[in-house]
Amino acid sequence: MSTNKIEIKHLTVNYTENKRSFNALHDVSFGVKDGEFVSVIGASGCGKSTLLSVLEGIYQAAGGTVEIDGKELHGTGTERGVVFQHYSLFPWMTTRNNIAFGIKQAQHGLKRSERLRIADEYLGKVGLTGFGSKYPSQLSGGMQQRAAIARALAMNTEILLMDEPFSAIDAKNRVILQELLLSLWEGDGKEPRKTVVFVTHDIDEAILLSDRIVVLTAHPGTVNEIVEVPFARPRNRAELVKTDAYGQFRNKLLSLLYCDVAERIGGEEVVI
């Protein structure tokens, strides 16, 4: 198991809200291989974002460990790039300066002109050429997320953590961004792929993007099942969704997601 890039062992996280502590994650264990794209899905409140916060290093686990390259994780680190749903970018910096600021944190000692050059290069990669001098508030939600992805990629980290990055984007742009992310992650095959942990509640998004999908169930958050996505890459969304195999796989995930809901409600009719 030591070949895994990220190793999560018996992770337990308690959450305190209004002075009441509850168990957000209970005994969660799984590994992510180097260069693997793993999605974490689950109904809201299952602790999937909490899990990512622990991986980011901004939330403390009550028990268990997270190891990266065999070393136990303590706090934040520059080997991990993060894209949030909101406010990945600082609103007071232009898009270019946001990316350059990220590069500065990841690679100390680069000249400012060099940082700006890399920033422009990555703005081009996400299709934002010419938007470098705009502030985030002047960009649409989709463009902000493009810039956030550009920053995470420009920091050239081995691991990419994404916390529902496309959840606030309209359906049409979400599809475009998913395909952009996929093509950037797959790259040209020359460079090693990044290890990605991607949190979402969108099943189709998870299937399109991932090698494996971790399904969490809520109260407390535990791993229900880890599913291998059986579709070869490169994947074509339009072709893929038409196949029977896709429909069956999707249904399987749906039942894994909602089986516990039905159990808890206790046999009453559930409309999903």
Next chain:
Amino acid sequence: MTWQKRWLRLTHVFFVILLLVQLLPDRSAKETAQGALIIFAIAVEVLTLLASAFIKRQESLALLLDIVGFIYVLLTVWSLATAKFNILNDVLFPAPGRVLAQFAEDREKILVNIASSLGITIEGFLLAAVVAVPLGLFLGWNARLGGAATYISKFFSSIPPIVYIPYGIALLPTFRSVSVFVIFLATFWPVFAGTMSGVLNVDRRIVDSAKVLNVSKPEMLFSVILPASLAQIFLGCNQGLSVSFILLTSAEMIGARDGMGYYVKYYSDFGDYTRTITGLLVIGIVVIAVTFLFNKLQQYLLRWKR
């Protein structure tokens, strides 16, 4: 904008009325300096017409014309009530032309006094900002100290800074240093409180976003928390600035040898109400100008806000 909207405005009618009123004979026995008023009115009108030719936005033009129109009406009523019909006591109420002439005559004295007042304000204000902002950032960011600091700053900011003046006079050697000290106190607490509340209200998600970038502690404070709480800091600065003017002019009336408050107090002691009114108007203009420039700075530094 159509040419009618640009040129056919009521303001210009008010200008003509103001000039026509000047054709009436003076009833006041005192000097009315009507020439100064006419020159001033024509100068304002020429500038307004020039501006009308260049201003692009209809709202900006309307705003300018409304303000200029107000000035014309005010001058008309003022000169009717003083020079033309002598309704008011002409010792207490000088004709508008006399105030304008006084303004021109005293311009050097006035500039010296403005420079003195502004110098003290800027010095006290900058000192306060330079100390209060970093301290507020640091204490606001350190949650444990922050709670106590909030209450302590509430206590000190509730003391009206003007009551420090007698103690300041006992403590410090010169009037100028007392003034700087009082303005420092008047500005320090609102800026400090504004910074603290700004820091405490920074969106958690922005802080997280900075944390995952692994920023150093100074960078967290000055590259992230400072800009994120800048709007609240400016709120405190604005408050400090307006209190500073009140305090400074009050202080200057008590014991200064120069400054705008001194100018007003000195000449009203001699019963020179022309200069008193001139001084009042100058203070108004200076405060408006400083506030305007400060707001421009604020807009520039917060241009990234929607």
